[in-house]
Amino acid sequence: MKKTQFVWEQRKMIGMITRIFFKTIFPFLESSNKKDIPVLEKTLKQPTDKLIEAYSLWSGTDVSKYSDSVPPHMFSQFALHLGMSLLCMVPYKISKIINQGVNLKVYGKLSRDKTLFAKTEIIDITEDNGRARVKQKLYVGHQKEETIIEVTLFSAFIIGKKKKTTTFDRTEIEMTTVGEWSVLEEAGYEFAQLTGDFNPIHWVDFIAQKTPFKKKILHGLGQLAKTFESVEKEKGPIKEIELKFIKPVVLPNNKVEVSISTNYIEKDINKLVLSDTNGKNLSVGHISFI
Structure with missing residues (x-):
């Protein structure tokens, strides 16, 4: 992949990541007068054919699968900047955000030859145990009031010290x-080039080494893309998939195993x-098929 081939297409997301970076370095840039959070709606530009093809290959599928459509999990490229702009309006420091999971529902195909229309809104905010948990919905179709994919983003903001809690799942599945x-x-x-999410924890060694993980980690939505394609290859079209991130996928990683319940x-x-x-869980969730 040519290093700068798709950078211009990522300018919206790069601009958003840059804003968050400067707010992290200079906390006084955070607004202290955050008001009611609106619903955002916007017509979005389609990713180019070359970008869709490169993204499809990175995700682990053949380009022919999406010859006339856009991968449903590619919202990380064309719509995530809209969702992030809304998260910047919640009454917490955006520099303290943690990506905790994602749910994707697929109702049809996103056509390559039609414009994209997206709507996003915050549907729930709760504060508990040193965290403010935010649930956000993102709806994408080709026109207003049409939903072809529905995304739920689960985020948490650090607002205090978290007490250790112990939970036991005694159900054997x-x-x-x-x-x-x-x-x-x-x-x-590579994923940053394809989506514009250039958070340095994913690609800059000396910054990643200063984090608790000590290594670069894969984007959560990169996990979604690779999991989605590996499962569809074996089980057929997915109707809904949800991942809650437990531990990061450190880079490099020679194998992530994807399992579903027998029943x-x-x-x-x-x-x-x-x-x-080593058999340790990285993400857990659920899945259903068409």
Whole structure:
């Protein structure tokens, strides 16, 4: 992949990441007069064919799969900047944000030859145990009031010291492996080129080394993209997928195993687990198929 090939297409997200970076370095830039949070609606520009093809290959699928459509998980490129702009309006420091998970529902195909229309809103904010948890909805279609994909973003803002809590899941669920994927050292930089999310924790060594993880980590939405494609390759079209991030995927990582429950945990819904080579859970959630 040519290093600067898609940078111009990522200018909206790069601008948003830059704003967050400066607010992290200079906290006085944070607004202290945040008011009611609006619903944002906007017509979005389609990603180019070359970008869709490069993104599809990075995600682990053949370009022919999306020859006339846009991957549903590619909202990380064309719509995430809109969602981030809304998160900058909540009454917490954007520099303290943590990505905790994502839910994606697919109702149809996003066509390549039509404009995209997105709406985003904050639907819930709760404060508990040193965290402000924010649930945000993002709806994308080709026109107003049309929803082809529905995304729920789960974020948390650090607002105090978190007390340790212990939870036990005593339910034993039989799981079966349905796919796997791996990522190389440069995966974070590649995903940043494809989406504009140049948060340095994903691609700058000396910054990543100063974090608790000590290494670069893969974007959460990069996990979503690779998991989505690895599962569809084996099980067919996905109707809904949810991942709650437990531990990061450090870079490089030679194998992430994707498993689903043998039986439904609810009607037509399977448990979903991502685990590393040591069997430790990286993400958990659920999945259902068309």
